[in-house]
Amino acid sequence: MKNFYRKVAFGLGPDDKTPSDPLIWATNQLNDIPEFSWKGKILPEKELRNYYRDYVYGDRKVLRKKFKNDKEGYKREKNKLRHATGQKFWWNLELCIRYSEALKSETPVLAKLWYFWGNHFAISEKDFLAQYTTGAYQREIIRANMNQNFEKMAQQATIGWSMIHHLDNEQNIGPKSQEAKWAREKGKIKGVNENHARELLELHTVSPDCGYTQEDVIQMAYIMSGWRPKWGKKRLETGDVHFNPDAHEPGTKIVLGKKYKRGRKSLSVAITDLVNHPSCRKFIAMKLCRYLITDNPTEEMMEPIIKAWEKSDGFLPEVHKAAIEVAFNYSDKYNKFQNPENWLLQMSKMADVDLIPSPSFMDLYQLGNKPIKDQRALERLMDELGQHPYLAKQPNGWSDISEDWMSPELLIRRLVYAREAYYKKSGKSQTTEFYEEMIEKNYDNPSEILQIINQYKELVHKHVILFNLPETLKS
Amino acid sequence: MKISRRNFLKGSATTLFLAGFNFPVLANTDKKKNLVVIMLRGGMDGLCAVPIIGDKNFEKRRKDLILDETIKLNSDFALHPRLKNFHNLWQNDLGAIVHATNIPYTKRSHFDGQNLMETGGHIPYSIKTGWLGRGMKLAELKGDGLALALPMPLLLRGIPSNDNFYPSKKRLPRTELLQLLKSVYADKSEHDLANMMEIIANRSMMNNGGTSMSRKNSSLAHKAGLELKKINGPRVAVFEVDGFDTHAAQGGVNGSHSDSLIEMDSIFKSLEKGLGSEIENTLVLTLTEFGRTIKQNGGRGTEHGYGSAIFMAGGLLKKSQVYTDWPGLKRKELFEGRDLNSTIDARSVYASAMSSVFDIDFKRVQKEVFWGDKVVNLSDKLFKV
Numbered sequence: 001m002k003n004f005y006r007k008v009a010f011g012l013g014p015d016d017k018t019p020s021d022p023l024i025w026a027t028n029q030l031n032d033i034p035e036f037s038w039k040g041k042i043l044p045e046k047e048l049r050n051y052y053r054d055y056v057y058g059d060r061k062v063l064r065k066k067f068k069n070d071k072e073g074y075k076r077e078k079n080k081l082r083h084a085t086g087q088k089f090w091w092n093l094e095l096c097i098r099y100s101e102a103l104k105s106e107t108p109v110l111a112k113l114w115y116f117w118g119n120h121f122a123i124s125e126k127d128f129l130a131q132y133t134t135g136a137y138q139r140e141i142i143r144a145n146m147n148q149n150f151e152k153m154a155q156q157a158t159i160g161w162s163m164i165h166h167l168d169n170e171q172n173i174g175p176k177s178q179e180a181k182w183a184r185e186k187g188k189i190k191g192v193n194e195n196h197a198r199e200l201l202e203l204h205t206v207s208p209d210c211g212y213t214q215e216d217v218i219q220m221a222y223i224m225s226g227w228r229p230k231w232g233k234k235r236l237e238t239g240d241v242h243f244n245p246d247a248h249e250p251g252t253k254i255v256l257g258k259k260y261k262r263g264r265k266s267l268s269v270a271i272t273d274l275v276n277h278p279s280c281r282k283f284i285a286m287k288l289c290r291y292l293i294t295d296n297p298t299e300e301m302m303e304p305i306i307k308a309w310e311k312s313d314g315f316l317p318e319v320h321k322a323a324i325e326v327a328f329n330y331s332d333k334y335n336k337f338q339n340p341e342n343w344l345l346q347m348s349k350m351a352d353v354d355l356i357p358s359p360s361f362m363d364l365y366q367l368g369n370k371p372i373k374d375q376r377a378l379e380r381l382m383d384e385l386g387q388h389p390y391l392a393k394q395p396n397g398w399s400d401i402s403e404d405w406m407s408p409e410l411l412i413r414r415l416v417y418a419r420e421a422y423y424k425k426s427g428k429s430q431t432t433e434f435y436e437e438m439i440e441k442n443y444d445n446p447s448e449i450l451q452i453i454n455q456y457k458e459l460v461h462k463h464v465i466l467f468n469l470p471e472t473l474k475s
Numbered sequence: 476m477k478i479s480r481r482n483f484l485k486g487s488a489t490t491l492f493l494a495g496f497n498f499p500v501l502a503n504t505d506k507k508k509n510l511v512v513i514m515l516r517g518g519m520d521g522l523c524a525v526p527i528i529g530d531k532n533f534e535k536r537r538k539d540l541i542l543d544e545t546i547k548l549n550s551d552f553a554l555h556p557r558l559k560n561f562h563n564l565w566q567n568d569l570g571a572i573v574h575a576t577n578i579p580y581t582k583r584s585h586f587d588g589q590n591l592m593e594t595g596g597h598i599p600y601s602i603k604t605g606w607l608g609r610g611m612k613l614a615e616l617k618g619d620g621l622a623l624a625l626p627m628p629l630l631l632r633g634i635p636s637n638d639n640f641y642p643s644k645k646r647l648p649r650t651e652l653l654q655l656l657k658s659v660y661a662d663k664s665e666h667d668l669a670n671m672m673e674i675i676a677n678r679s680m681m682n683n684g685g686t687s688m689s690r691k692n693s694s695l696a697h698k699a700g701l702e703l704k705k706i707n708g709p710r711v712a713v714f715e716v717d718g719f720d721t722h723a724a725q726g727g728v729n730g731s732h733s734d735s736l737i738e739m740d741s742i743f744k745s746l747e748k749g750l751g752s753e754i755e756n757t758l759v760l761t762l763t764e765f766g767r768t769i770k771q772n773g774g775r776g777t778e779h780g781y782g783s784a785i786f787m788a789g790g791l792l793k794k795s796q797v798y799t800d801w802p803g804l805k806r807k808e809l810f811e812g813r814d815l816n817s818t819i820d821a822r823s824v825y826a827s828a829m830s831s832v833f834d835i836d837f838k839r840v841q842k843e844v845f846w847g848d849k850v851v852n853l854s855d856k857l858f859k860v
Contacts, residue, residue: 064723064774069539071724071731126586168584195587195599202600384643386626393629394590394600406667408674409625409639415653415675416645452659456652464648468656470665 002444004331006475007292008324009108010342010349011442014429018441023328027321029107033147036139037105038097040359045136048090049161052132053238055085060236087131088379089371091390094135095378096356098389102345103355110146113320115341116291117142118389120284121157121204122397123166130390137162150284150314151275155268158200159227164241167196167395170228172221174249192249197221199395201274206256210279216256222249223266243267281309288323291400294334301326335474337402340385343414344421346475347467350438352429353421385417386410411468418467422460430459435466443471508791509703509750509757510832511712512607512630512825513742515735516589517720519763520777521784522815523732524555525572525797532804536770540777542727548572552797556728557737560744564788565795569754570743571857573785573824574799577765577817581810583779585720588764593630595822595845606825608633609844611711614833621702621709623695628713630762636667638674638709640698642688650676692716693741700749703757710832714742719763723774743788755790758832758858760825768813769804780814785824791832791858798857823850824857831858 001022005011008026012018019025036042058081067074082088101111118138123129141160145153157163164170172193173179183190197220201212226248230239243264253260258273260266274280285305289297308322338346348355357374365371382388386409392398399405428434435453439446449471453462466472526542527533528551534541545553546562552574554562564570580591587599595606605628611620612634620637622628631637647653653676660669688694692714702708718735725732739761747754766783782802802808802816810816822845829844830837830852837852854860 060722064772064776067724068773068775069724069726071726071729074724198598199600393626396600396603403635404627406671407627407637407639408671408678409641409643411668411671412643412647412675412678413625415648416643419648420645452655455655461648461652465652465656469659470663470668473668 001331002442003335003471003475004328005442006338006346006472007331007336008327009112010102010345011475013103013349014352014434014438016441023325026109026324026328029109030113030317030320030324031147033110033144034105034107036097036100038100038359040096040363041093042097042139043090043093043136045133045140045161048132048136049238051085051087051090052128053235055081055087055128055132056236056238057234058085083370084368085132086365086367087128088376089365091131091135092371092376092379093362093365094139094390095382096359096362097139098135099345099348099356099378103349108349109324112342113323114138114143114146115389116288117146117153119392119397119400120287121153121163122392122395123162123390124392124395124397125390126166129162129166130388133162134390146316146320148316149275150280150309150316150319151272153316154204154275155271157204158196158267158271159241161229161238161241164196164228165237167199168193169196169224170237172196172225172228173247174222174225176251177225177249178246179244180247192218192221192225194218194221197224200224200271203396205271205274205283206277206279207283209283210256210277212256219253219255220270222251222253223255223260223270225249226264227267275314281306281314284319285309285323287400288319289326291336292323292327293330293336295336295401295403301330335470337405337474339398339400339405340387340410340413341382341389343467343473344381344385344417346472347418347421350442351421351463351467352425352434354424354426355421381417385413414468414473415464418464419460421467422463432459435459435462439466445471506756507706507710508832508834509710509712509753510607510828511699511703511714511746511757511759511789513714513716513739513759513761513786514589514592514628514630515719515739515761515763516715516717517585517735517763518588518765518767518779519719519735519761519783520721520725520732520767520780521574521782522766522769523725523777524558524736524786525574525784526553526555527551527801527804528553530804532806533769537777538771539775540725540727540730540771544728548795548797551801555733555736557733558740560740560747561786561788564743564747568795569747569788569790569792571787571792571795572797572799573787573819573821573857574797575782575802575815575817576785576799576819576821576824577763577782578821579817580765581781583765583781585764585779590629592762592764592821593628595825604633605630606822606844607631607711607713607829608637610826610829610833610835610840613839613843614829614835616710616833619710621699621712623692623699623712623714628715630713631711636670640678640695640702641690647675647678691741692738693745696742696745697749700746700751700753702749703746704750704753716742720779721767721776722772722778723776725771725776739786743786746788757789758791758828759786759788760828761786762821762825766815769809769815770813781810782815782817785821787824787857793856793858798853819853820848820850822848823853826850827852827854827857830854831860 123134141156173190175191180190198217226244229237230242250262285302289301305322308318312318453465544556547553578592590599593605594602596602608631618636620631622639625641657672699712716738721732766780767777768780800818802818826840830840831854
């Protein structure tokens with residue numbers, strides 16, 4: 001049962017008391033969205049997007065022209081521009097905010113589910129989104145909606161600047177739209193870009209199980225045509241998302257058998273229909289079970305989550321509570337191989353590893369300067385572990401299938417970074433008693449585990465073995 | 476302009492005729508053959524790497540990017556002067572090029588293009604496995620893949636138990652500790668974990684006392700060469716080279732595109748060094764998402780284009796050659812009036828390579844790896860069969 005604390009959160013830290021009722025402990029964390037526990041600076045997405053704008057404009061419109069014959073000069077000035085716009089810093093700050101929720105907040109269960117949703121509506125590696133805006137998107141659109149209906153999160157994520165840009169909807173122009181006509185007069189062809197529409201169906205809502213066709217994808221793309229950042233000479237593609245009727249495909253569209261009128265409202269109506277489709281709740285229930293419990297969720301596991309969804313109209317706190325309860329009920333039967341990020345956070349929480357730089361240290365950063373090495377520690381660590389949360393390779397996010405995380409090199413990283421982490425612990429947690437208590441609190445078979453790790457005398461070796469035992473790798 | 480599309484087709488009529496009598500490739504199990512794929516990310520400029528000789532259309536459009544002192548390969552094509560190692564291979568019939576080729580992707584997003592170059596599909600993100608992984612599955616090569624990257628590239632997905640190597644700068648724990656974990660895994664019936672720990676423990680023994688391994692591609696390639704050489708070692712290796720997206724200061728011989736090409740060239744050299752005589756039983760291929768515009772842009776760089784080139788190396792090549800169905804560079808011959816066209820589906824090269832190296836019938840590769848798409852068997856033209 002104790003693996004439940006690791007399954008739905010990151011285990012119990014030295015200051016956490018063992019809850020008298022684990023399920024209530026977990027579900028009580030899901031009603032509200034508290035303030036961030038990070039006490040340093042937190043920048044709004046809009047401000048970060050402006051830094052991104054300054055970077056792309058400066059590079060594309062200024063430096064490329066100015067240094068066309070000077071490779072070295074171009075490299076040098078581009079580096080300056082990176083620092084002038086905080087390119088190496090912001091995502092480290094975002095990681096501090098992100099990991100504080102797992103390690104320092106009263107709501108680690110909410111944090112684990114936040115990571116789930118951030119990955120569900122993933123912004124994968126594209127341009128420099130990760131460095132500037134992905135963290136903020138996950139704060140303002142994903143986390144902020146975790147006490148709302150799924151529909152609201154889906155609506156906002158879909159027309160969020162990050163998502164629109166990430167999935168190329170700015171290039172999605174109705175072939176019969178005014179803009180396509182103007183383009184034709186100039187001998188150019190403009191048309192539909194299906195990317196975003198396909199992912200909305202496949203990854204974000206109903207999934208291929210609902211049986212949509214390629215024609216549905218195209219019709220959905222027509223509905224989405226015209227939603228794009230407001231273009232500006234200096235803003236380039238970083239303007240706020242708006243609906244531009246000139247790029248919108250005229251006429252009625254049909255998706256999954258339902259008709260939608262032309263115009264601005266049709267996207268929101270279509271999303272409402274998609275999130276209310278039975279395939280959507282089934283898909284989300286399956287993904288939640290896969291994330292928390294097992295690679296192959298059963299119908300029985302999904303059923304209570306689907307019921308909670310139906311009863312509450314997709315109200316996320318209720319959906320989450322149902323998922324957590326299912327995880328609780330199956331905690332003795334199933335262990336899930338944890339991805340590198342969850343593994344690192346478990347180790348940091350349970351063994352009291354000082355993972356996150358302090359807010360005052362991070363706030364020392366001054367725009368224009370190169371961040372100091374320790375201000376960039378988290379970005380580098382996540383890269384080394386093989387899972388930087390803002391750099392998923394594809395729009396389907398990081399995999400939650402165990403096999404995808406099993407490779408020799410990835411396991412090596414857990415061995416060497418378990419050791420590194422040990423030296424980031426405070427002296428008071430570097431004692432045998434600390435480990436005995438922590439193992440007692442977090443594992444169901446403490447004596448067996450102690451017997452294994454006690455084959456080594458030095459605490460650092462015990463630490464490395466503990467965090468690479470199957471009991472820890474899977475929870 | 477010395478060759479035109481029409482001339483080429485006339486010259487190749489016989490080979491096209493003979494292609495109708497293609498016999499299925501017979502299984503040849505007496506030697507271990509290796510396939511190496513180098514992914515060139517960002518859009519490799521085939522016309523910078525392998526420029527056409529004496530084409531006014533070309534010279535006019537990229538005045539500032541024309542290379543000096545290129546190495547002449549044949550009467551029509553030259554080689555970038557910094558690709559010295561590849562040139563050595565070429566001189567020994569161990570290097571060849573397929574030109575004016577690309578995967579069937581004509582839009583210009585890196586994001587989508589790189590996904591398709593790895594999956595081999597038509598719709599971005601619709602396929603979740605790589606063409607190489609599917610080919611290995613067909614050839615039953617479980618546990619025979621090695622990625623010189625972290626995490627596992629999509630290209631190799633589709634078959635489990637691939638190895639990867641991308642050394643951490645930190646030291647591994649001592650071997651006894653690894654052995655202890657391995658026995659714990661085995662006791663708890665965690666067989667996958669136990670197998671991986673076995674690989675790691677072997678690796679740790681190899682590295683103990685040695686200098687820390689570098690992540691430079693040249694160093695990774697040497698290591699990969701040594702592994703591929705082993706009779707029970709991996710049979711497939713995958714590399715990644717970044718930085719081909721040169722929108723600005725692409726430059727000439729010492730420009731930024733050259734830097735990435737030189738890195739690719741260093742892989743050829745180190746692989747050869749590591750493989751020793753086994754280079755004879757190895758085939759190396761490059762893969763990119765698209766080529767680049769013929770015309771230089773305002774920043775003396777190039778934009779995303781379409782047709783590019785494939786570099787090939789190793790003793791499984793038929794001969795040194797630039798294999799192409801050259802589309803020409805006149806405006807009307809260009810793709811959308813701006814890019815080198817692609818006249819050979821790059822997947823035909825990859826399908827033929829897998830058929831030849833893995834000893835599986837081309838038709839099976841075509842059907843099971845590329846869904847019966849119209850890829851063409853080029854094995855007898857490009858490879859020793």
